Amino acid sequence: MTPERATEKRLIEIIRRAAARGPGVRVGIGDDCAVLEPDPGGLLLATTDLLIEDVHFRRRWAEPADLGWKSLAVNLSDIAAMGGRPRWALVALACPEATSVEEAEAFFEGALALASEHAVAVVGGDTSASPRGWIVNVTLLGEAPRAPVLRSTARSGDVIAVTGSLGRAAAGLALLERGAAPAGIPADTLADLTAAHLRPQPRIGEGRWLAAAGAVTAMIDLSDGLATDLGHIAEESSIGARVGLDRVPVDAGTRAVAPALGCDALAWATGGGEDYELLLTCEPGAFARLADGLLAATGTRLTAIGEMVPAADGVRYTDAGGREVAVGPGFEHFVTGRARG
Numbered sequence: 161m162t163p164e165r166a167t168e169k170r171l172i173e174i175i176r177r178a179a180a181r182g183p184g185v186r187v188g189i190g191d192d193c194a195v196l197e198p199d200p201g202g203l204l205l206a207t208t209d210l211l212i213e214d215v216h217f218r219r220r221w222a223e224p225a226d227l228g229w230k231s232l233a234v235n236l237s238d239i240a241a242m243g244g245r246p247r248w249a250l251v252a253l254a255c256p257e258a259t260s261v262e263e264a265e266a267f268f269e270g271a272l273a274l275a276s277e278h279a280v281a282v283v284g285g286d287t288s289a290s291p292r293g294w295i296v297n298v299t300l301l302g303e304a305p306r307a308p309v310l311r312s313t314a315r316s317g318d319v320i321a322v323t324g325s326l327g328r329a330a331a332g333l334a335l336l337e338r339g340a341a342p343a344g345i346p347a348d349t350l351a352d353l354t355a356a357h358l359r360p361q362p363r364i365g366e367g368r369w370l371a372a373a374g375a376v377t378a379m380i381d382l383s384d385g386l387a388t389d390l391g392h393i394a395e396e397s398s399i400g401a402r403v404g405l406d407r408v409p410v411d412a413g414t415r416a417v418a419p420a421l422g423c424d425a426l427a428w429a430t431g432g433g434e435d436y437e438l439l440l441t442c443e444p445g446a447f448a449r450l451a452d453g454l455l456a457a458t459g460t461r462l463t464a465i466g467e468m469v470p471a472a473d474g475v476r477y478t479d480a481g482g483r484e485v486a487v488g489p490g491f492e493h494f495v496t497g498r499a500r501g
């Protein structure tokens with residue numbers, strides 16, 4: 161039996177089923193606009209992100225449910241980077257005419273699985289046939305704490321710190337692109353790394369805790385890689401940065417896979433991108449309190465990797481011996497190398 165085609169009418173039915181009424185939703189899907197009610201006096205956060213087949217992912221290794229998950233995850237990560245609470249999503253999908261109803265449903269199921277983890281309601285969307293490949297656009301609205309954490313407010317002398325470990329998503333991408341698994345790497349390590357790329361876990365709880373803890377002076381999520389995203393903080397804050405590469409957290413699985421693929425784990429960690437960890441700066445005297453508190457509250461490690469320095473010193477990376485090391489730019493996509501927000 162040939163699978164049923166996902167016509168526009170069928171896709172709209174699927175979106176309507178996916179769309180939920182939730183707190184703060186006066187009118188959900190079905191009218192010209194959703195009508196939403198933020199908390200009184202709250203600040204609204206708005207972000208959007210595009211995922212395009214063969215620019216950001218390949219259908220060869222990304223299932224529709226993975227695309228649904230990731231399209232929401234990358235937007236959630238931007239809300240996390242402000243210390244915000246995600247609330248409402250609009251999901252637009254264009255897919256080739258041959259796409260089946262099952263594939264379209266799987267896409268929305270993937271998105272909804274992550275949305276429900278973070279109490280996000282899908283309040284609208286749009287669909288279209290695509291002449292070539294899948295195109296996904298999610299717009300996410302959230303609410304900010306009293307003082308959302310910006311990129312532009314780091315100060316010289318602040319500690320630079322990062323959540324979790326870096327390079328896992330790049331390791332996962334290298335494994336997915338290669339296809340066959342390298343010999344000698346445990347299956348659970350391979351699964352963990354490919355999941356880091358396909359189904360990143362946005363640091364929502366961590367971002368909210370850090371923003372509420374005080375002493376965090378600037379924050380950004382690591383979408384393009386440490387080198388590029390730290391560059392954004394330095395540029396927006398008009399100061400320099402010094403990072404000790406020996407201090408950058410790289411997990412054992414990433415370190416094991418890199419030589420098996422002829423790659424450099426540290427290059428993945430500094431330039432790989434798509435880890436969706438949080439990169440922050442904080443008052444130097446507050447780092448230990450933040451690291452201990454974050455671990456206790458969320459189970460996530462916070463690692464100090466350097467400090468902000470005067471603008472005249474620029475952004476520099478050093479090895480364990482204090483020698484300066486050139487670090488490449490962040491993640492380049494398959495086709496365009498476009499930077500992600």
Ligand SMILES: [Mg+2]
Pocket residue numbers: 237238241380381383500501
């Ligand atoms: Mg971002």
